[in-house]
Amino acid sequence: MKEKVISIKGVSFQYPDQEAFALRNVSFDVYKGEWLAIVGHNGSGKSTLAKMLNGLHYPSEGTVSIGGYALIEENVWLIREKLGMVFQNPDNQFVGTTVQDDVAFGLENNGVEHSAMQERVFASLEKVGMTAFLNQEPHHLSGGQKQRVAIAGVIALRPDIVLLDEATSMLDPLGREEVINTVRELNENEGLTVISITHDLEEASRADRVIVLNEGMLYTEGTPERIFQLDRELLNLGLGVPFAVQMSQLLTDAGLQLSRRHFNEEELVKDLWTLNFEK
Numbered sequence: 288m289k290e291k292v293i294s295i296k297g298v299s300f301q302y303p304d305q306e307a308f309a310l311r312n313v314s315f316d317v318y319k320g321e322w323l324a325i326v327g328h329n330g331s332g333k334s335t336l337a338k339m340l341n342g343l344h345y346p347s348e349g350t351v352s353i354g355g356y357a358l359i360e361e362n363v364w365l366i367r368e369k370l371g372m373v374f375q376n377p378d379n380q381f382v383g384t385t386v387q388d389d390v391a392f393g394l395e396n397n398g399v400e401h402s403a404m405q406e407r408v409f410a411s412l413e414k415v416g417m418t419a420f421l422n423q424e425p426h427h428l429s430g431g432q433k434q435r436v437a438i439a440g441v442i443a444l445r446p447d448i449v450l451l452d453e454a455t456s457m458l459d460p461l462g463r464e465e466v467i468n469t470v471r472e473l474n475e476n477e478g479l480t481v482i483s484i485t486h487d488l489e490e491a492s493r494a495d496r497v498i499v500l501n502e503g504m505l506y507t508e509g510t511p512e513r514i515f516q517l518d519r520e521l522l523n524l525g526l527g528v529p530f531a532v533q534m535s536q537l538l539t540d541a542g543l544q545l546s547r548r549h550f551n552e553e554e555l556v557k558d559l560w561t562l563n564f565e566k
């Protein structure tokens with residue numbers, strides 16, 4: 288049986304000054320080693336949920352358990368060791384003057400001994416492909432590189448789960464691709480459990496499973512393939528199906544034998560080239 292690393296049961300949350308609940312009776316589990324994407328339109332409750340998983344909000348009703356710890360005030364620091372966060376703005380995440388100092392910061396705070404620290408900094412930067420930038424100033428890096436350093440800083444602390452809260456939304460397409468590929472490698476090679484909170488369905492298409500939130504409620508969940516079949520329903524929720532998915536469908540409807548339904552334009556273009564070449 289798959290091992291649960293997060294369990295959310297009947298969770299509701301209300302901000303003190305608001306009449307409506309930001310989360311309403313939300314229940315789901317997260318399994319070890321999976322990549323779960325949580326998508327939803329503005330105001331659907333994504334940030335509220337992310338803050339809750341980081342111990343900044345507690346449920347008004349229901350229970351949350353993360354890495355075996357119940358989400359209550361006494362456990363917050365233990366939970367933050369289990370679950371690391373990468374935030375939206377790459378420029379707000381740096382504390383060190385060089386890339387390696389920055390990645391070392393969390394380890395220093397945890398009292399990791401110097402030689403072990405150097406090893407862990409290097410290993411983490413290696414995992415995100417950033418060792419060539421060890422002595423660079425973080426502010427001189429591209430957006431995608433900054434987010435990869437931020438990810439290195441998080442994985443250096445060896446969490447079981449990494450939560451990316453709109454971590455690619457301020458990046459250009461190249462930077463986004465760079466970060467998504469890094470996350471996929473960490474997920475596949477290191478067995479890291481990933482939760483990515485995003486409004487970008489193309490990013491969500493890379494996940495193993497997608498949860499759709501709407502008006503604070505869990506609307507549906509399933510594989511990206513299943514979610515994209517909802518097509519018009521997603522549009523009604525303010526979520527657009529990625530262009531490559533729509534195009535794949537139209538081409539298949541028109542009789543073209545694509546190898547599969549594509550989620551991103553690059554794969555679709557490759558497939559179309561192959562079809563053309565084989566004629």
Ligand SMILES: Nc1ncnc2c1ncn2[C@@H]1O[C@H](COP(=O)(O)OP(=O)(O)OP(=O)(O)O)[C@@H](O)[C@H]1O
Binds near residue numbers: 305
């Ligand atoms: N600090 C706050 N105080 C009061 N209400 C809030 C606060 N933060 C969010 N809300 C309300 O809670 C609901 C859910 O908001 P939340 O920010 O979690 O959604 P979201 O899906 O992350 O939206 P976005 O994509 O715009 O960030 C909204 O109705 C919002 O107005």
